[in-house]
Amino acid sequence: MSTTVQTAPSASSSTSTVVQIAEEISGVAARIQHxxxxxxxxxxxxxxxxxxxxxHGAGRSGIALRMVAMRLMHLGLEAHVVGEATAPALGEGDLLIAASGSGTTGSVVRVAEATRSAGGEVLALTTDDASPLAALATTTVVVPAAAKSDRSSRVTAQYAGSLFEQSVLVVGDALFAVLWHRSGQDRDQLKARHANLE
Known part of the structure; x- marks a missing residue:
C-alpha cells in the first residue's frame, strides 16, 4: 500500500495557505467534538x-499551554507554568495540564509522573491514548492531529507537530470559554486581572 507524503502545504499563495491551515484545524476540531x-x-x-x-509541554506545545494558563489566570484560577521560578510545589488537589503529541516526550512524562507521586491529577492532551502520558492521566483528550514524528501523515500538510500545537491552543481556549460561561463573570471582571505592568 502506497502512502502519500506531503512535503509542504499544497496551497499556491500565502492567502490560500492560511485557508488550508484553518481548514485543517477545523477538521481536527470537528473530530474532537464528535x-x-x-x-x-x-x-x-x-x-x-x-x-x-x-x-507543561515541550517546545511549541508548551508555548500553547502558557497561553492557556494566562486565560485561566484571567478567569481567577491560580495557574502556574512548570519550570518558572515562581511556580510553587505541586500537591494534592492540584492539576497538571500536559501536552505531548506523541505522549512519549521524556520531560513531559517525567513531570506527569512527579505530579501523580505528589498526589496531583493529570489532564493529558495527546494524539495517542495508548501513550505513557495518557496512562498517567486522570483525563485524556485525544487530539486527532499528526504527531511530530509522523512524516507520512495524510492528516496535515504542515511541518512536524504544527497542527497538534495549534489544536492544543484551540482546545485550551475552548475549555476557557466553557469555564468562563459557567462562572457568570463579565468581561470587565476578567479584564481587571489582566497584567498592568506591560
Whole structure:
C-alpha cells in the first residue's frame, strides 16, 4: 500500500495557505467534538475543581499551554507554568495540564509522573491514548492531529507537530470559554486581572 507524503502545504499563495491551515484545524476540531465530548466535559470539570492548575509541554506545545494558563489566570484560577521560578510545589488537589503529541516526550512524562507521586491529577492532551502520558492521566483528550514524528501523515500538510500545537491552543481556549460561561463573570471582571505592568 502506497502512502502519500506531503512535503509542504499544497496551497499556491500565502492567502490560500492560511485557508488550508484553518481548514485543517477545523477538521481536527470537528473530530474532537464528535469523539471527545465526554473527555472535554471531564477536562473542564477537572480544571474548575482543581486547587491550582499547572501546565507543561515541550517546545511549541508548551508555548500553547502558557497561553492557556494566562486565560485561566484571567478567569481567577491560580495557574502556574512548570519550570518558572515562581511556580510553587505541586500537591494534592492540584492539576497538571500536559501536552505531548506523541505522549512519549521524556520531560513531559517525567513531570506527569512527579505530579501523580505528589498526589496531583493529570489532564493529558495527546494524539495517542495508548501513550505513557495518557496512562498517567486522570483525563485524556485525544487530539486527532499528526504527531511530530509522523512524516507520512495524510492528516496535515504542515511541518512536524504544527497542527497538534495549534489544536492544543484551540482546545485550551475552548475549555476557557466553557469555564468562563459557567462562572457568570463579565468581561470587565476578567479584564481587571489582566497584567498592568506591560
Amino acid at each position: 469523539d471527545e465530548t465526554a473527555a472535554l466535559e471531564a477536562a473542564a470539570d477537572r480544571i474548575r475543581g482543581a486547587r491550582r492548575v499547572f501546565v
